[in-house]
Amino acid sequence: MANSASETPQSEPTLKAPLLFISVLLIASCGLIYELVAGTLSSYLLGDSVTQFSTVIGVYLSAMGLGSYLSKYLQRGLARRFVDLELAVALVGGYSAPILFQAFAHTHAFRVVLYGVVMVVGTLVGLEIPILMRILKDQVRFKDLIAGVLTLDYMGALFASILFPLLFMPKLGLVRTSLIFGLLNAAVGLWSTYLLASQLGPTRLIRLRCLTVMALLAVGLGFAGKFTVALEEEIFADEIVYAKDSAYQRIVLTRGRGSFQLFLNGNLQFSSADEYRYHEALVHPAFSLRPEAKRVLICGGGDGLAVREVLKHPSVQEIVLVDLDPAMTDMALRQPMVRQLNGASLEDPRVKVINADAMVWLKETTSPPFDIALVDFPDPNTYALGKLYTSRFYRLLQRRLTDDAMIAVQSTSPLMARESFWCIAATMEAAGLKVHPYHLAVPSFGVWGFALASKRDFEIPTHVLPGLRHLSDEATAAMFAFPKDMDRVPTEVNRLDNQVLVHLYAREWRRWS
């Protein structure tokens, strides 16, 4: 057969088979890294990691099969083809992460680009091993060839799969990882020009091509820092240090640039850089009006940060924290970064943690009345959360309070969701409360709002616990003044049977996303 005739003359003893086996190890690692990059990236960007990894692996493996099949059509100049192949893999695979980030940011066809890139890289990677084996087949006995190539192929996959999550992802990030492995692929190409020199003929031009590809990848790497900040860190705010799917929500902790952040279902809950502003504002104005408060109820707030602020008040004898998710309060107790930030507040003997739906708990509890209630739920973006902002909730809450108790409620952004903010205040009023809303700037959220309330009329606080990081007497009083673009608008009352807030909130935030 013609092709076997063209392959047989290349049986020169100068080929360095053992060194070529090392190439197998390297290209196997590179191949798996590209697959992991695509899988990780798509599950971060699209969510549902099981589906993303399954489909990426499926498409990638089938593309490799296609590549293996196509390898039989490559007949002449196999060594040269191999080097070209390495350069192609280096470019497409190396740039896969930047390409995919760009596609996600700038096109509506992310999935098309994703599976396209995975197909191309998979096909090219699928070509590599068959061609390399054909190059080696006359140097090595078949059974040794199969054994050696496949062993190293699988070993390479093992290295890559262990090092990727432990080393490359945390230390380099996706963009750098894919570019560096691109460089490694190109280096295999360059190295192969020496190993396969006898089959290549004049190599200068080929080596120049290798160097050009490596230079292109190096340029990408040079920009990667900027690029990573611009895209990767923008999209999922840095390195993920903790992720857990609880029965109720997805809890993710990320770290980067000197601070860390907590996300619930992808929504930022706090950044360690400025959460003190938020939690001081949530907790202390209520205490300013009830400095002798003994019993404090916290609804939500499983991160323990509000508890940290409450514990600054020596009058407090008992804090009941009702948070739905045990995974959240466990993390606040055990995760070192969160624990450090909340000062191990949940371990204080005065704190009692109850994992329950706060509304159901309020309905059923026989707990003695509280002097202060701090209501710190995620924003009302589902019906299950929206019910925690209804007039019924505020009525149930009042039943568990002393007559002169103070309530502080986080109530979303009066700037970005102005109607939602005032809807919460109007709903609290409809439940019979006297309400004074207030707001402050929390840089990682924007302008943020709260509502201070009581069953009786009250004056806004003009002094605050000394020694706080953000709040002073002047700053406390200033929070209660609303500029024109955040001032009160008329709204409906959020009731259990209409849940207008869920619709209002979705409509208002859509403008900002």
Place this chain on the structure above:
Amino acid sequence: MKRRDFLAASALSAVPLACRRKPAFPFPGELVGPDLALGHWLRGGAFAEPEHFEPVSVLVVGGGVAGLSAAWRLAGSGLDDFRVLELEREPGGTSRSGRNHVSAFPWAAHYLPVPDRGNHAVLRLLKECGVLEGFDAKGDPVFAEEATVRAPEERIFAYGQWWEGLYLRAGATAEDERQYHAFFHEVDRWAAFRDARGRPAFSIPRSRCSDAPEARALDSLSFATWLDARGFSSPRLRWLLDYACRDDYGSRLDTTSAWAGLFYFAARKQGPGEDSRPLLTWPEGNGFLINHLRRASGDRLRCGVMATAIREEKDGLFVTAWDAVNQVRLGWKAQRVIFAGPQHVAKHVIAGLAEARPAAARIRNAPWMVANLTLRARPQEPTFPLAWDNVLRDSAALGYVVATHQSLKDYGPTVWTWYRPFTGPDCEAERAHLRSLDWPTCARMVLDDLHSAHPDLEGLVARLDVMRWGHAMVCPAPGLLWDPTFLALARPFGRIHFAHTELSGLALFEEAQDHGLRAAEEVLAASGRRGESWR
């Protein structure tokens, strides 16, 4: 059907079932009442008389909504010498409820539309149970937030996903939308109708409705015919209206009177252009109202006691009963009887009634199957979230209501109450079919019905109990509702007064209550206790 035929039919139906055993389910469950065997005993007739007849002023036979309401009314006027006999072990009839470690749940009726200002009886009841909190500046009643159905109220499963609401807007054409609005325009027109005496065409209870000829004429044709005549052909609209008929009457567009079809929509509106009134509900459904009403009877309510014969003599009504709990024969000598059971029972119990009132034979009752599924956890769902009422478009069943919805529980175990009316034209055949079903067949029917929407449901079921209602709902067939001989069934028969929702031709809590109050007020008037009517 004679008793012997019934037994033969039961025996025959048991044979094929014994042969095809269904695979075991990974969860327990059972067929629960009503007590078919006890009820059907009546057909045997001829019970021996008791030795002693205990004197009592009023005996109420039947502890459903009508009977308990009658007792509530009597007690409210200080007529305390009464007894209420209920054949089942629990009172409430089709408003019965159950309870397990997860939640209370309904066994049938599960909501009440918010009453309008003029529905004094329901307002009085709701005020007593703390659901009516007061009146607003306009004089409209204000109801407790926890009792009004929590949003999201309804969702529908179609095209492989859940959608908000009951009317499927997804995929609707401009013509569908036009017809939808045209239909509700027509409803508005009827909601605005007032006769010469100022009575509306449609109101709840129906005793407040106008009997003007133009309104009554609607009863002469089926809802389907009425829709055809007006060009309402939109499949979505007709699905919605057919669903309404199945849901409220256990009948179909072509077996429901157009009067009843429009009543469903127009009677729930205060006036034209207004939204339908919201619904009141509780985890145990209308069992909440029963649990309040039964307090008025206290220990005068006797459950598991079946009246077997009522005979009128000069000095009183002699009532024979069978106490199935203690297995003893009982007798009462009553001045008045309020018969608050269905007519198909009345004819076996009241001597001479069947011959005197042949119109009772026109009443048809649809059988229903109701299942309560206790779930260990809720299915994962990516589309519109679990609502109170969850309806599958492509199903003969009506979907399910979620018992924990109103108790605010959005996570963890729950109880779903699944409903299926058997709407075939031959009620007797449907009833015989339903009676023949064993528990595995029923359980399979429920799970198969829900499979398209919840493929992972079977693994989440901790328990599945099934109630087979032989006579769940009166069918408002064309020509029945305004037939004078039918309406005359509500009149007293000697000193026996009648109260039951089927006397309205509409199976509704308000109708049962209205008849209960009417019957009680007839009795009160006869005993010289005239006072202000509660109706």
